[in-house]
Amino acid sequence: MFIQVLIRSVPHVSGRSISDSLEHFFQTNHPNHYLCHQLTMERQRILKDPKSIISVAFVSFNSRWGAAVCAQTQQSQNPTLWLTNWAPESRDVYWKNLSIPFVSLSIQKLVISLLVFALVFFYMIPIAFVQSLANLDGLEKVAPFLKPVIELKFIKSFLQGFLPGLALKIFLYILPTVLLILSKVEGYVALSVLERRAVAKYYYFMLVNVFLGSIVAGTSVYFWSPPSCARNQ
Incomplete structure (x- = not known):
C-alpha cells in the first residue's frame, strides 16, 4: 500500500534534471517514508521534445503519516516552491491545470473571485428587469412611450406570460457551464473539486439572485406601482 502526494513548482537546478x-529532495527530507515519484509530462509532445516534462510529480509514500506530513507542511523557505497537496486519483486529475x-495561480x-462577485451581485440587474415585465403597470410608468405597444393584446400576453419565464430559464441554463469554466480557470487540479466549486458558486448565485433578487424586484415594482383601483380613486 502506498499514498501519493502531488508536488508542484519543483525548482529547476542547474546541471540536474x-x-x-525530486529524488534528492525527498531522500534528504523524507528518507523513512519516501518510495518513488512519477513525473507529469505532456504525453503528446514528449516523444518529440524531452523538455515537455513539467515541474509536477506524484510522489509515493509508504505510510499515511509520512504522506500527511509532506502534504500538510511547507517544504521550503520559499513558499512558492515545492508546493504539496493530497494527490487526486488519476481519473480525477484535470491535467491542464x-x-x-x-x-x-494566485492571480487567477x-x-x-472578483468576476464571480460581479456575476452574483450585478446579475440582479437583468433579473430585476425580467421580473418587472410581469407587472405592465410598472413598466408603463417607467417607460410611458411603450404604452401603445404594450397595450396590444399579443404583445401584452407575450410579455406577461411567456417572456419572463423564458429569459430566466435561458439565464439559468447557461449558468452552470459558465461557472464550471470559471472554476477551471481558478486552477484546481481535481475534477471533483472543480465541480464542487462550481456547485458552490451556483448555490450563492441562486440564493442572491433568484431568491432574494426576485423578492426585492417584485417588492420594488409593487411599491412604485400601486394597484389600479388606488389610482382611480
Missing part, C-alpha cells in the same frame, strides 16, 4: 531534484505557476484565483 527534475527527476534527480497541473503546470500553472504559483504566482499565476483573485480575478475569478
Whole structure:
C-alpha cells in the first residue's frame, strides 16, 4: 500500500534534471517514508521534445503519516516552491491545470473571485428587469412611450406570460457551464473539486439572485406601482 502526494513548482537546478531534484529532495527530507515519484509530462509532445516534462510529480509514500506530513507542511523557505497537496486519483486529475505557476495561480484565483462577485451581485440587474415585465403597470410608468405597444393584446400576453419565464430559464441554463469554466480557470487540479466549486458558486448565485433578487424586484415594482383601483380613486 502506498499514498501519493502531488508536488508542484519543483525548482529547476542547474546541471540536474527534475527527476534527480525530486529524488534528492525527498531522500534528504523524507528518507523513512519516501518510495518513488512519477513525473507529469505532456504525453503528446514528449516523444518529440524531452523538455515537455513539467515541474509536477506524484510522489509515493509508504505510510499515511509520512504522506500527511509532506502534504500538510511547507517544504521550503520559499513558499512558492515545492508546493504539496493530497494527490487526486488519476481519473480525477484535470491535467491542464497541473503546470500553472504559483504566482499565476494566485492571480487567477483573485480575478475569478472578483468576476464571480460581479456575476452574483450585478446579475440582479437583468433579473430585476425580467421580473418587472410581469407587472405592465410598472413598466408603463417607467417607460410611458411603450404604452401603445404594450397595450396590444399579443404583445401584452407575450410579455406577461411567456417572456419572463423564458429569459430566466435561458439565464439559468447557461449558468452552470459558465461557472464550471470559471472554476477551471481558478486552477484546481481535481475534477471533483472543480465541480464542487462550481456547485458552490451556483448555490450563492441562486440564493442572491433568484431568491432574494426576485423578492426585492417584485417588492420594488409593487411599491412604485400601486394597484389600479388606488389610482382611480
